[in-house]
Amino acid sequence: MEDAMILNKSSVERGMFHGQIYQTETIDLSEQSRKSDRGRSSFRRTVTDKSTHSHIDADGLPYVGQMICPGDAYCSIYNEVTNMTRNMVKKGTEPVYVDYVAVDVKNKKNLQKVNIRFRHPRNPVIGDKFSSRHGQKGVCSQLWPDVDMPFSGTTGMRPDLVINPHAFPSRMTIAMLIESIAAKVGSLNGEFIDATPFASSVADPNGDSTCESELLVDQIGSRLKKHGFNYHGVEVLYSGFYGTELPCAIFIGPVYYQRLRHMVSDKFQARYFIISLLFAYIHQVLCPVNQGLSILNVFQVRSTGTVDQVTRQPIKGRKKGGGIRFGEMERDSMLAHGAAYLLHDRLHTCSDYHVADVCSLCGSILTTTFIQPQQRLVREISGLPPPRAAKKVMCQSCQTNEGMETVAMPYVFRYLAAELAAMNIKMTLHLGHGAGA
Amino acid sequence: MDGASYQRFPKIRIREMKDDYVKFELRDTDASMANALRRVMLVEVPTIAIDLVEIEVNSSVLNDEFIAHRLGLIPLTSERAMNMRFSRDCDACDGDGQCEFCSVEFHLRAKCMTDQTLDVTSKDLISSDHTVIPVDFSDSAGFDSSEQRGIIIVKLRRGQELRLRAIARKGIGKDHAKWSPAATVTFMYEPEIHINEDLMESLTLDEKRGFVESSPTKVFDIDPNTHQVVVVDREAYTYDDEVLKKAEAMGKPGLVEIYAKEDNFIFTVESTGVIKASQLVLNAIEILKQKLDAVRLSEDTVEADDQFGELGAHMRGG
Numbered sequence: 050m051e052d053a054m055i056l057n058k059s060s061v062e063r064g065m066f067h068g069q070i071y072q073t074e075t076i077d078l079s080e081q082s083r084k085s086d087r088g089r090s091s092f093r094r095t096v097t098d099k100s101t102h103s104h105i106d107a108d109g110l111p112y113v114g115q116m117i118c119p120g121d122a123y124c125s126i127y128n129e130v131t132n133m134t135r136n137m138v139k140k141g142t143e144p145v146y147v148d149y150v151a152v153d154v155k156n157k158k159n160l161q162k163v164n165i166r167f168r169h170p171r172n173p174v175i176g177d178k179f180s181s182r183h184g185q186k187g188v189c190s191q192l193w194p195d196v197d198m199p200f201s202g203t204t205g206m207r208p209d210l211v212i213n214p215h216a217f218p219s220r221m222t223i224a225m226l227i228e229s230i231a232a233k234v235g236s237l238n239g240e241f242i243d244a245t246p247f248a249s250s251v252a253d254p255n256g257d258s259t260c261e262s263e264l265l266v267d268q269i270g271s272r273l274k275k276h277g278f279n280y281h282g283v284e285v286l287y288s289g290f291y292g293t294e295l296p297c298a299i300f301i302g303p304v305y306y307q308r309l310r311h312m313v314s315d316k317f318q319a320r321y322f323i324i325s326l327l328f329a330y331i332h333q334v335l336c337p338v339n340q341g342l343s344i345l346n347v348f349q350v351r352s353t354g355t356v357d358q359v360t361r362q363p364i365k366g367r368k369k370g371g372g373i374r375f376g377e378m379e380r381d382s383m384l385a386h387g388a389a390y391l392l393h394d395r396l397h398t399c400s401d402y403h404v405a406d407v408c409s410l411c412g413s414i415l416t417t418t419f420i421q422p423q424q425r426l427v428r429e430i431s432g433l434p435p436p437r438a439a440k441k442v443m444c445q446s447c448q449t450n451e452g453m454e455t456v457a458m459p460y461v462f463r464y465l466a467a468e469l470a471a472m473n474i475k476m477t478l479h480l481g482h483g484a485g486a
Numbered sequence: 487m488d489g490a491s492y493q494r495f496p497k498i499r500i501r502e503m504k505d506d507y508v509k510f511e512l513r514d515t516d517a518s519m520a521n522a523l524r525r526v527m528l529v530e531v532p533t534i535a536i537d538l539v540e541i542e543v544n545s546s547v548l549n550d551e552f553i554a555h556r557l558g559l560i561p562l563t564s565e566r567a568m569n570m571r572f573s574r575d576c577d578a579c580d581g582d583g584q585c586e587f588c589s590v591e592f593h594l595r596a597k598c599m600t601d602q603t604l605d606v607t608s609k610d611l612i613s614s615d616h617t618v619i620p621v622d623f624s625d626s627a628g629f630d631s632s633e634q635r636g637i638i639i640v641k642l643r644r645g646q647e648l649r650l651r652a653i654a655r656k657g658i659g660k661d662h663a664k665w666s667p668a669a670t671v672t673f674m675y676e677p678e679i680h681i682n683e684d685l686m687e688s689l690t691l692d693e694k695r696g697f698v699e700s701s702p703t704k705v706f707d708i709d710p711n712t713h714q715v716v717v718v719d720r721e722a723y724t725y726d727d728e729v730l731k732k733a734e735a736m737g738k739p740g741l742v743e744i745y746a747k748e749d750n751f752i753f754t755v756e757s758t759g760v761i762k763a764s765q766l767v768l769n770a771i772e773i774l775k776q777k778l779d780a781v782r783l784s785e786d787t788v789e790a791d792d793q794f795g796e797l798g799a800h801m802r803g804g
């Protein structure tokens with residue numbers, strides 16, 4: 050994928066890019082209850098049901114530091130009127146920790162309002178986004194163990210993060226390269242490097258430093274060389290898998306990286322979704338025995354859900370539970386792989402599959418109408434089973450049902466025909482007997 | 487395959503050996519063997535690290551998981567690890583991981599009673615086994631030993647308290663990086679450098695100097711008496727091709743010829759302190775032997791043939 054990066058799994062295990070998200074939930078009993086119930090409910094745990102006692106303390110609130118899994122109760126509310134205890138259940142998909150419980154003591158008599166702060170631990174996982182300070186953002190696509198990473202023959206260093214050099218030419222973020230090489234010299238010397246732009250031009254011409262007003266990169270290069278490193282900041286690395294020298298030297302150095310807030314665990318299951326689809330397809334191709342089952346899988350995964358009223362295609366937008374865009378570029382890559390069945394499945398079967406009636410005499414798909422069989426009423430009255438009407442569609446313009454054929458097509462095609470008709474353009478279909486027909 | 491033997495007899499020559507550092511030559515073998523040894527040293531030599539933490543009181547600024555993670559990363563002396571059991575296949579405790587054969591218990595109690603910040607360090611961890619203790623870096627580092635108080639776990643201010651019980655278990659670096667005994671394991675091919683003396687003599691002294699300085703590491707030098715270019719440290723060569731490029735740029739290709747001896751390796755091993763670097767190498771060889779035995783034995787058994795027979799036939803193109 051574009052701008053993918055590989056993180057060192059061992060570094061992650063040592064705590065690299067570890068993060069936490071705080072989420073506070075306010076429970077205000079005076080707000081929740083209806084006017085008649087006001088002041089009648091309080092935080093209290095039930096005595097009868099001991100199963101929640103591991104999560105909820107005697108005051109009806111969670112223990113600080115407690116881990117709460119999705120579906121677990123974390124707080125219970127007792128209603129005096131109904132004599133019922135209601136548990137607040139944690140939603141979501143990941144376990145959280147109770148970080149802090151703050152109680153509102155304005156109301157001295159009985160507690161009405163609490164703030165519960167939850168802590169979501171977020172270790173880097175595949176799909177999380179990271180960025181340097183130069184807008185070079187990327188998504189972690191692999192977590193590789195330390196031993197698999199390439200290593201330097203002289204120092205034995207293994208990288209924390211590997212990025213793709215194709216991120217540079219079009220974006221021209223030279224500053225990131227300078228940061229890397231300058232940081233390398235800086236860490237070898239144990240000092241900071243001043244990388245102020247145009248510093249050499251602004252420098253006082255009478256100052257002493259003018260004589261060495263060469264490019265920063267040149268200064269850095271020669272200092273790197275003094276330390277026994279390559280002038281350009283590249284190093285000879287060895288493959289972690291084979292132990293052989295990599296065919297070219299690799300530019301390596303320290304760069305400040307940040308973790309961005311877009312984390313996959315927040316993003317529904319969009320990613321797993323796609324993978325499961327492709328997986329089902331692979332099954333279909335590789336194991337013809339399981340074909341029926343696999344097709345069924347694909348069908349279930351995707352074709353349920355809301356669709357657009359006009360095009361009958363799945364709507365976009367994750368919030369509304371829509372599908373994932375499969376655009377032209379995706380289509381092209383599928384074509385390049387020759388995966389015609391997958392393409393057909395994605396763009397047709399799982400999208401706006403539609404069986405249209407076409408009149409082969411006039412070639413129109415818009416002039417077809419359903420015929421209401423006349424005898425049906427009579428037959429129903431007489432108790433006979435309704436006969437299966439052979440063709441209950443007819444062409445309105447030809448006034449016959451002789452040339453009616455059914456053709457599978459995307460529903461948008463019918464929509465296109467309707468739009469064209471609205472502009473006084475007639476679309477005619479010529480039906481033929483293809484190889485599959 | 488008509489019985490031709492490809493067996494080789496690798497040799498090891500130790501160059502330099504300290505407690506946490508060893509440098510040796512590995513001769514008469516190939517990159518696959520050298521790399522296997524490197525990989526085993528990094529992720530398959532067992533050590534002991536804290537794996538389970540039960541927190542009784544924690545009013546510090548760091549949360550429970552964070553402290554547990556920090557405790558896990560503390561290096562513990564692991565000479566015992568090779569003879570210890572993995573708690574997952576320990577018979578004595580049914581994989582419970584709490585018995586003396588597969589675990590070591592630690593206790594930590596710290597409370598700050600003064601206005602001065604209290605550093606809770608690895609030295610505050612009380613071990614149930616005197617052979618498994620946090621690694622002491624104070625003497626080896628050469629710092630003033632009264633200053634060095636171990637690895638800081640958390641800092642406490644007045645009134646804050648940390649009380650916990652931790653269980654350390656045997657593990658390998660493959661499962662989690664905290665069990666890796668090696669800080670650095672690296673090797674390089676031994677270089678072989680030939681100077682074309684006739685061509686070299688055609689250079690002026692300045693050109694020679696330029697050539698010598700073209701290498702970032704000090705591989706060549708000029709003899710002050712004879713003004714000849716000599717190889718002072720061929721192992722300093724990093725295969726960066728800088729001198730070759732320089733020779734090319736001077737219009738003298740073939741000035742030097744550099745080959746990598748593909749069956750000789752120079753290893754550098756640095757341990758994290760949990761076991762001695764020399765022991766790390768020995769343990770790695772032992773584990774590598776066990777792994778090879780496992781392959782060899784499974785090949786002979788009938789069960790393995792049942793298991794892999796079809797696969798083998800498939801791989802032969804059947």
Ligand SMILES: [Zn+2]
Pocket residue numbers: 408409410411412413416444445446447448
């Ligand atoms: Zn018609």
Ligand SMILES: [Zn+2]
Pocket residue numbers: 573576577578579580581582583584585586587588589
């Ligand atoms: Zn045990």
